[in-house]
Amino acid sequence: MNIENEVFKRTSVNFKELEKYGFKKNKDNYVFEKQFLNNDFKAIITIDNKGIISGKVIDLQVDEEYTNIRTEMTGEFVNKVRESYRFVLEDIRKNCCETNYFISNQSNRINKYIKEKYNNEPEFLWDKFPGYGVYRNENNNKWYAIIMNLDLSKLDNGTGEVEIINVKLDENKIQKLLKQSGFYEAYHMSKTDWISIILNDTLMDEEIISLIEESYNLISEPEEWIVPANPKYYDVVNAFNSCDEIIWKQSSDIHVNDIVYLYVADPYSKIMYKCKAIEVNIPYEYKDKNVSMSHVMKIKLLKNLENKDYTFEYLNKLGIKAIRGPRKIGKEVSEKIK
Secondary structure (H helix, E strand, O other): OOHHHHHOOOEEEOHHHHHHHOOEEEOOEEEEEEEEOOOOEEEEEEEOOOOOEEEEEEEOOOOEEOHHHHOOOOOHHHHHHHHHHHHHHHHHHHHHEEEOOOOOHHHHHHHHHHHHHHOOOOEOOOOOOOOOEEEEOOOOOOEEEEEEEEEHHHOOOOOOEEEEEEEEOOHHHHHHHOOOOOEEEOOOOOOOOEEEEEOOOOOOHHHHHHHHHHHHHHHHOOOEEEEEEOOOOOOHHHHHHHOOEEEEEOOOOOOOOOEEEEEEOOOOOEEEEEEEEEEEEEEEEEEOOOOEEEEEEEEEEEEEOOOOOOEHHHHHHOOOOOOOOOEEEOHHHHHHHO
């Protein structure tokens, strides 16, 4: 049981405050001593120049280290010593440390970079996992990184708590990186699109930062969708004749700047408009016998494709077998219908 690690978890030492508090400089270390519990015990706390904190409890009655507090022993006396020592540590934490979002120094350095580069703070979304910090692109709300703490056994054969960062990368690059030390198949994310990177200084900050930038740029690229439009329910042709921006039902995870191709059903049965989502997730309550809506998006016409032969038969040859609802399309299809 490492009491020091528990108390100083998610903190960093403010070295300017140590001597004010009572620490004495001893070569590269700072040392603090304090008697407690009716002066029967003495705490000796050492902080090295990297901010690593260690401690001892001395039983002054016998002038020996009291190690029972580091075992699973229980009982009124040992619990009293343990809690009194913890109180000494917590006071040091309160007066000499700053709170960090994450456990490891590398995680906190990475967090500082992200904040400076993208003006992003981590979002802690789950009460069950308070150490999981999500970073998302503020323009489209998509995740590009998430820092998580977990036991190493979930990734490898080792044990002990570690932190990882998941980033989104090209599938081919993921396969190459998995052959290198420090990289793992994505934990709790799609293993095709994401990869886990350990944050224990196995890898240089610069290498991890480069991959974060790739992830950010990747999710910043707009996605493309084919969305069905039924002229029996809404005259989209005349709508675009009178203006280039319209409101449209939103039932998928479409983001601002995503491309929306409107496939107009019978009697046209083809893609007729290329649009861009300029506003999404607009609350809008509507319901009749044909359609119900709770949210809509605003789309802007980019190109009229009425003269193109992007018929259902043509799309079928590209591998699109049905268009019953919004569907995401890949680059190969996109290149064919631009």
